[in-house]
Amino acid sequence: MKLDYTSRRTFLATGAALGASAVLSQRAAAQAAQPATSTPAVPGRLTFHGIDTWNGATIGTLRVDIAMLDGAQYRSIKSFDTATNGRSDGALFEGPTFKPGRYELTMHVADYYAALSTKLPSPPFLTLVPLRFNIADANQRYHIAVLFGPWSYAYYRGS
Amino acid sequence: MAGITTHVLNTMTGRPGADMRIDFSVFEGDRWRLVKSVRTNADGRTDEMVLKPEDTKVGQYELLFYVDEYFAKQGVTNADSFIEKVPVRFSVFDTKQHYHVPMLATPWSCATYRGS
Numbered sequence: 001m002k003l004d005y006t007s008r009r010t011f012l013a014t015g016a017a018l019g020a021s022a023v024l025s026q027r028a029a030a031q032a033a034q035p036a037t038s039t040p041a042v043p044g045r046l047t048f049h050g051i052d053t054w055n056g057a058t059i060g061t062l063r064v065d066i067a068m069l070d071g072a073q074y075r076s077i078k079s080f081d082t083a084t085n086g087r088s089d090g091a092l093f094e095g096p097t098f099k100p101g102r103y104e105l106t107m108h109v110a111d112y113y114a115a116l117s118t119k120l121p122s123p124p125f126l127t128l129v130p131l132r133f134n135i136a137d138a139n140q141r142y143h144i145a146v147l148f149g150p151w152s153y154a155y156y157r158g159s
Numbered sequence: 160m161a162g163i164t165t166h167v168l169n170t171m172t173g174r175p176g177a178d179m180r181i182d183f184s185v186f187e188g189d190r191w192r193l194v195k196s197v198r199t200n201a202d203g204r205t206d207e208m209v210l211k212p213e214d215t216k217v218g219q220y221e222l223l224f225y226v227d228e229y230f231a232k233q234g235v236t237n238a239d240s241f242i243e244k245v246p247v248r249f250s251v252f253d254t255k256q257h258y259h260v261p262m263l264a265t266p267w268s269c270a271t272y273r274g275s
Contacts, residue, residue, distance in 0.1 A: 102243070121252040121253065122252060123217075123219070123250040123252055124250060124252070125249050125250055125252070125273055126248075126249060126250075127219070127248070127250060128248065129248070130246050130248060132243065132244065132245060132246065133241050133242060133243070134240050134241055134242075134243050136239035136240060136241075137239055140239075147270075151272055151273045152270070152271065152272030152273065153270070153271065153272075154263075154268065154269065154270030154271075155268065155269065155270075156265075156267055156268030156269075157241050157267045157268070
């Protein structure tokens with residue numbers, strides 16, 4: 001089965017529904033109805049949004065380490081703290097700084113909840129959460145959307 | 160029941176994720192040590208528990224799901240593959256409890272949680 005861009009939108013709606021967020025699901029479904037644009041009008045870029053579904057909003061600051069696969073090892077590139085509402089402060093990479101390849105974003109979930117004084121077992125179920133994905137075409141816009149809590153997470157290619 | 164179990168679901172089709180390779184590792188000292196590689200059965204589960212209750216210790220564990228290989232075998236070909244091999248890292252904090260850690264996957268999204 002060959003999947004095109006429109007199909008991906010449909011599955012995005014499925015992924016959002018998995019995150020038990022009716023709002024996201026409706027938004028994704030609305031997007032699914034819109035025609036896909038094939039020619040990017042803007043340079044490729046990578047953005048991030050971590051949504052704390054345990055608290056209903058990302059009320060704290062989430063630390064995220066970025067690494068890229070280099071040979072057999074993931075090599076650290078940089079770290080960032082999320083800004084308002086769990087979003088990255090603008091693009092993490094954009095234009096010529098955005099390279100194709102295998103990425104790993106490691107979210108410091110245990111530190112995030114510890115800073116909010118959330119009562120969790122020790123060691124917590126989730127501590128450092130790796131999100132691995134492939135950027136095949138750095139001329140596209142990639143948005144990494146993550147729904148997380150102390151006991152679960154889901155991530156998908158958002159928009 | 161205690162110990163560690165998993166379950167793979169292909170949420171693109173709504174079917175169990177059958178015959179997916181999973182590498183199970185434990186964190187020892189400062190590195191991950193591969194314990195075993197398993198494959199899911201027709202129901203998307205493993206025939207035997209990933210880790211039996213008597214072998215489970217407090218610590219960090221990893222399940223590495225071969226999602227890309229699975230979808231390639233399903234005939235799903237997409238040039239801009241996004242989800243490939245997915246590591247899920249979690250802690251066992253009480254060996255008397257059961258840790259069911261499922262993987263719900265499509266080529267563009269995945270989800271995991273502590274189930275039962």
